[in-house]
Amino acid sequence: MAQLYYRYSTMNAGKSAEIIRIAHNYEERGKRVLTLAPSVDDRFGLGVITSRIGIQREAIVVNENTNILELFMTENAKEEIECVLIDECQFLKKHHVEELVEIVDSCEVPVLAYGLKNDFKNELFEGAYYLLIYADKIEEIKTICWCGRKATMVARVVDGEMTRTGEQIMIGGNEMYVSLCRKHYNDGRIGPKIKK
DSSP: OOOEEEEEOSTTSSHHHHHHHHHHHHHHTTOEEEEEEETTOOTTOTTEEEOTTSOEEEOEEEOTTOOHHHHHHHHHHHSOEEEEEESSGGGOOHHHHHHHHHHHHHHOOOEEEEEOSBOTTSOBOHHHHHHHHHOSEEEEOOOBOTTSSBOOEEEEEETTEEEOOSOSOOOOOTTTEEEEOHHHHHHTOOBTTBOO
16 A cells, blocks of 8 residues: 655755665666655756765655646556655645645555755745645654764754744755754854854
8 A cells, every 4th residue: 555655854864865865766677757846946056956975866856836736647547656755745735635635545656755854944845744744654754963973953044054944944054054963052052063
């Protein structure tokens, strides 16, 4: 039975690398995957999933108005799709998540969605909120804070200091965001000798 998987973590935990690895495993066995990425994240170009370890994969771009179910049905009519993989799923809208549910429940195709859970203000992203409601399996991908504890928070860094103000979505990488444990998120320490 197909399921909807929501695999979340903070920044720099290997989510994109895992998507690329899973896609490779399917394709190596002659199975087609549908790989999706939101238009919001264009750091490495639209339609490109890029891992910090340097591997890349092309993906179909999903924007706010994309109907993922219709996209799936169109692609599936060309050649059977065995799995759907989504990067940066926190940027999905409610209707996108509901369309993913329909792919799993009606088409019996597994969907694996990867992304952040909470933003730099420690609030849920819309996509994360609905995936927490609808996912059959919710799995945390672990990474660590600079202190060695498990990182559960994402801090936005501006001019070397942590900030809790600004728009929810500002696309950036290691230069703008850092993964922290709860303790260091709360006290604002983004590194061993750096205090908010």
